[in-house]
Amino acid sequence: MKVPLIDLISQYRYIKDEIKVAIDEVIESQQFCLGEKVEQFEDEIAEYCNVKYSVGVASGSDALLLSLMALSIGYGDEVITTPFTFIATAYAISLTGATPIFVDIDAKTYNINPNLIEEKITDRTRAIIPVHLYGQCADMDPILKIGNKYNLCIIEDAAQAIGAEYKGRKAGSMGDLGCISFYPSKNLGGYGDSGVVMTKSEMLANRIKALRIHGEGGKNYYPLLGINGRMDAIQAAVLSVKLKYLDNWNDTRRKNAAFYNATFADLNIMTPYVDLWNEHVYYQYVIRTENRDNLMGFLNSKGIEVRVYYPIPLHLQGCYSNSGNFPITEKMAKETVALPVHPELTKEQRDYVVVTMQNYFKEAI
Numbered sequence: 001m002k003v004p005l006i007d008l009i010s011q012y013r014y015i016k017d018e019i020k021v022a023i024d025e026v027i028e029s030q031q032f033c034l035g036e037k038v039e040q041f042e043d044e045i046a047e048y049c050n051v052k053y054s055v056g057v058a059s060g061s062d063a064l065l066l067s068l069m070a071l072s073i074g075y076g077d078e079v080i081t082t083p084f085t086f087i088a089t090a091y092a093i094s095l096t097g098a099t100p101i102f103v104d105i106d107a108k109t110y111n112i113n114p115n116l117i118e119e120k121i122t123d124r125t126r127a128i129i130p131v132h133l134y135g136q137c138a139d140m141d142p143i144l145k146i147g148n149k150y151n152l153c154i155i156e157d158a159a160q161a162i163g164a165e166y167k168g169r170k171a172g173s174m175g176d177l178g179c180i181s182f183y184p185s186k187n188l189g190g191y192g193d194s195g196v197v198m199t200k201s202e203m204l205a206n207r208i209k210a211l212r213i214h215g216e217g218g219k220n221y222y223p224l225l226g227i228n229g230r231m232d233a234i235q236a237a238v239l240s241v242k243l244k245y246l247d248n249w250n251d252t253r254r255k256n257a258a259f260y261n262a263t264f265a266d267l268n269i270m271t272p273y274v275d276l277w278n279e280h281v282y283y284q285y286v287i288r289t290e291n292r293d294n295l296m297g298f299l300n301s302k303g304i305e306v307r308v309y310y311p312i313p314l315h316l317q318g319c320y321s322n323s324g325n326f327p328i329t330e331k332m333a334k335e336t337v338a339l340p341v342h343p344e345l346t347k348e349q350r351d352y353v354v355v356t357m358q359n360y361f362k363e364a365i
């Protein structure tokens with residue numbers, strides 16, 4: 001049996017008719033960049049996440065970059081974030097001219113450890129970017145408190161966490177700015193690249209709206225230095241259709257995760273730890289085990305696709321070498337692996353993952 005890590009073809013079969021109508025409307029309108037479909041989707045996603053303003057942009061990476069640009073963060077500034085994330089979180093900071101300052105993670109949730117943030121704050125620190133890794137929110141209350149105390153902006157990297165909740169608040173709605181990615185493999189994925197920035201500040205929303213269209217402030221007038229970071233209307237049309245299914249899909253991910261948690265209880269692994277106040281959306285279902293590479297080899301040989309997010313932490317990447325020592329991050333990069341948890345998994349596939357895991361640990365004893 002084959003169990004892929006993601007199965008967008010099965011998902012497409014299920015929503016094909018609606019998607020085709022939605023894309024066709026965009027083609028008939030010949031309005032491909034921003035426009036009505038994008039505005040409609042911006043309203044829908046703002047309502048879903050319970051935020052006042054949402055601005056559609058070209059990708060999750062641009063959402064981060066535009067957020068930093070909107071705050072006028074640049075050369076000489078420092079921005080605190082985690083080294084256990086996708087590279088875009090950090091290079092968005094570097095592209096503005098600012099320096100990412102890494103803080104080690106919590107060993108249970110893999111998210112930035114709030115207790116280690118204050119010691120990294122200097123008079124150059126301008127912002128903190130917590131990442132809601134794998135679909136579970138970082139511990140936001142202490143982070144927001146530090147933000148208040150030192151007058152730092154909080155930008156949530158909620159690229160992996162649409163629909164996740166922290167103490168009843170939606171991922172992306174808690175900081176000064178929240179960034180979401182609609183890359184095809186994300187829990188809400190488009191048919192190409194796009195993203196959104198969310199904020200309660202009208203001033204920041206307006207700045208990002210100008211920055212995403214080359215910094216334009218009226219025809220042929222450019223008061224700001226911007227980029228081409230617009231959202232594509234075809235993506236907005238697809239995402240409007242898919243948003244209606246998101247809660248169901250996230251529920252199914254949670255059910256798959258609960259099934260794994262129960263059946264893996266006897267195995268020598270750590271299943272995902274979820275803080276009591278968190279509603280996890282399982283972008284990835286990540287387990288921890290000492291002989292991780294052996295387990296991966298076994299599962300892959302049995303047709304189960306598994307992957308490591310992320311095998312090389314950012315402070316060990318060539319572009320960020322010599323940026324500190326992060327022992328917890330390094331340990332987790334060696335011991336964690338993601339198993340298929342997507343909502344299109346069949347019962348047979350789920351059972352097969354469980355039996356294969358049980359067989360591996362029987363043989364390992």
Ligand SMILES: *Cc1c(COP(=O)(O)O)cnc(C)c1O
Binds near residue numbers: 159
């Ligand atoms: C996917 C992702 C991004 C980048 O989003 P894109 O839409 O691919 O540009 C940024 N941060 C994290 C944590 C991500 O997972």
